[in-house]
Amino acid sequence: MKLTLIAVGHKMPGWIDAGYKEFAKRMPRDFPLQLLELKPDKRGSGKTAQQVMADEAERILAAISQDTRVLALDERGANWTTMQLADKMKTWQIDGRETVFIIGGTDGLDPSVKKRANQLLQLSAMTLPHGMVRVILAEQLYRAVSIINNHPYHRE
Numbered sequence: 001m002k003l004t005l006i007a008v009g010h011k012m013p014g015w016i017d018a019g020y021k022e023f024a025k026r027m028p029r030d031f032p033l034q035l036l037e038l039k040p041d042k043r044g045s046g047k048t049a050q051q052v053m054a055d056e057a058e059r060i061l062a063a064i065s066q067d068t069r070v071l072a073l074d075e076r077g078a079n080w081t082t083m084q085l086a087d088k089m090k091t092w093q094i095d096g097r098e099t100v101f102i103i104g105g106t107d108g109l110d111p112s113v114k115k116r117a118n119q120l121l122q123l124s125a126m127t128l129p130h131g132m133v134r135v136i137l138a139e140q141l142y143r144a145v146s147i148i149n150n151h152p153y154h155r156e
């Protein structure tokens with residue numbers, strides 16, 4: 001089952017890229033994880049944060065097909081445990097639909113993206129920097145797959 005991470009943000013610091021790649025490369029063949037980075041809209045060009053997010057949203061939504069399962073990362077979203085994530089991934093594996101996770105840019109995600117999402121998902125009640133969110137999410141996806149596959153990476 002293909003997992004895609006759409007992230008507003010590019011030219012991340014080396015340690016973010018390295019952290020993300022470390023977990024993405026560990027994903028097994030039946031759960032490949034790919035990253036689609038979207039260049040953030042230019043700030044300070046007379047656009048409000050709302051306009052910037054709306055423009056970014058257009059590009060995010062254009063990258064998603066109609067039958068794709070969408071999870072938007074949001075600090076106000078549902079607070080799943082890793083076990084719950086693993087259970088969800090097991091059920092997703094059955095229907096085989098492509099699953100996309102979306103991480104917003106500096107200002108967050110436009111309401112149109114949250115409306116398109118099947119699920120808003122929180123990693124913490126605290127606001128995290130978007131680069132770190134992709135690393136933590138990749139680690140959690142790898143951990144959840146390790147639970148599904150009884151791999152010793154995850155200890156209870």
Ligand SMILES: C[S@@+](CC[C@H](N)C(=O)[O-])C[C@H]1O[C@@H](n2cnc3c(N)ncnc32)[C@H](O)[C@@H]1O
Nearest residue numbers: 073074075103104108109122123124126127128
């Ligand atoms: C710097 S945050 C944007 C904060 C913005 N004020 C907001 O209200 O969303 C950038 C992106 O990182 C992700 N993010 C930040 N903290 C998060 C958290 N605790 N859980 C899940 N995603 C988070 C979200 O996708 C967010 O759009």
